Amino acid sequence: MKKITRNIPFGYPLLDDNEKKEIIKVLSGYILAHGPRTKKFEEEFCKFTRAPYAVSVSSCTSGMHLVYEALNISKNDEVLVPAQTHVATAHAVEHTGAKPIFIDCDPATGNIDPNKIEKKITKKTKAIVVVHFLGLPVDFIEIKKIAKKYKLKIIEDCALSLGAKANGIHTGLLGDAGVFSFYPVKHITTGEGGMIITKNKNLAKKLKILRALGVDKSFSERVLPGMYDAKFLGYNYRLSELQSALGIHQIKKINFFLKKRAENFNYLYKNLSKISSLRVLPSSYKSYKGSFYCLSIILNKELRNKRKLIITNLNKKGIGTSIYYPQPVPRMTYYKKKYRYLKKDFIHSEEISDCSICLPVGPHINLEDCKFMLKNINLILKKIHEKN
Numbered sequence: 001m002k003k004i005t006r007n008i009p010f011g012y013p014l015l016d017d018n019e020k021k022e023i024i025k026v027l028s029g030y031i032l033a034h035g036p037r038t039k040k041f042e043e044e045f046c047k048f049t050r051a052p053y054a055v056s057v058s059s060c061t062s063g064m065h066l067v068y069e070a071l072n073i074s075k076n077d078e079v080l081v082p083a084q085t086h087v088a089t090a091h092a093v094e095h096t097g098a099k100p101i102f103i104d105c106d107p108a109t110g111n112i113d114p115n116k117i118e119k120k121i122t123k124k125t126k127a128i129v130v131v132h133f134l135g136l137p138v139d140f141i142e143i144k145k146i147a148k149k150y151k152l153k154i155i156e157d158c159a160l161s162l163g164a165k166a167n168g169i170h171t172g173l174l175g176d177a178g179v180f181s182f183y184p185v186k187h188i189t190t191g192e193g194g195m196i197i198t199k200n201k202n203l204a205k206k207l208k209i210l211r212a213l214g215v216d217k218s219f220s221e222r223v224l225p226g227m228y229d230a231k232f233l234g235y236n237y238r239l240s241e242l243q244s245a246l247g248i249h250q251i252k253k254i255n256f257f258l259k260k261r262a263e264n265f266n267y268l269y270k271n272l273s274k275i276s277s278l279r280v281l282p283s284s285y286k287s288y289k290g291s292f293y294c295l296s297i298i299l300n301k302e303l304r305n306k307r308k309l310i311i312t313n314l315n316k317k318g319i320g321t322s323i324y325y326p327q328p329v330p331r332m333t334y335y336k337k338k339y340r341y342l343k344k345d346f347i348h349s350e351e352i353s354d355c356s357i358c359l360p361v362g363p364h365i366n367l368e369d370c371k372f373m374l375k376n377i378n379l380i381l382k383k384i385h386e387k388n
């Protein structure tokens, strides 16, 4: 007898016919870069987040690099970076020549632990970068207090936090700048792509110049075609018209996407929280509301050496899983070699990397899929329990 299996990928971009038609339209014209669609996507992104300024970029990683450069972070500076994050958060710091100083997370949320920040601050510290872990806003009040006291810039890695708000303010507007990702598994996608938002007009202006080679006149501002001057050492970190065309349509669907994510998350959260051999990371606390990127379960002691077995069994049933993030960044080879790794400093980040399993909650799945996931998790755990 054939086993009933489902196909529940961890992430799946939802692109519809309108978006595909839009791409054909762009291809039928002659403006493929520097065009009106990029501008429109930035405007739509401002509307959704209520950001005064948005600057589109080629990825979240390039966006963060651009922000650090625009804030003049460079060699001999130090930047405080969460240990539990995507390697991109730290790589972007490394590219400026500055040194990332890693900080462990709060085990209850996976977010940077504000209590561990102050003792890592030195005369060289210029900025704190925070990541809203799995879309849950960081404890902003505390972090802002520290930043103010030591005159540090705050950069937000918002790759997973589209739709997440702290006290009603969209993530990305809590510090100096926030950067989003449109990589295929994120909340919305443009294939590759990113967006920086900020309340600072001058910073936005500088970011726009640096994103386009440090050139003084944008394409539409040139009096004579082809005439421009370079005032800064800029980059080519632009988003194309093809990508922006997708973005305009995707951002229109974000409220629907978030609603589906919340439904899936809440169903799984309610039921998985009843299992005593694991805990589930929350999607809200105080008046901070997350973006339901995925659902992370942390296995308790008795299940820790069974993670691989649980994952393979889920995958066999067609249930996609992932791990966020596979290692505390300072434990990754590049960083370990360069700065050494002190295990005792990153106990909580290690717990999340080594004992968690992330389950999908995206709009590509429905409540039936969630029930199927729940049923199979319970079956797998029961089998493990019986064998012990």
Ligand SMILES: *Cc1c(COP(=O)(O)O)cnc(C)c1O
Binding pocket: 059, 060, 061, 062, 085, 086, 088, 089, 131, 157, 159, 160, 180, 181, 182, 183, 193, 194
């Ligand atoms: C995915 C991710 C990134 C990288 O985004 P790109 O757009 O691929 O550069 C950065 N930070 C975090 C927290 C992420 O999850």
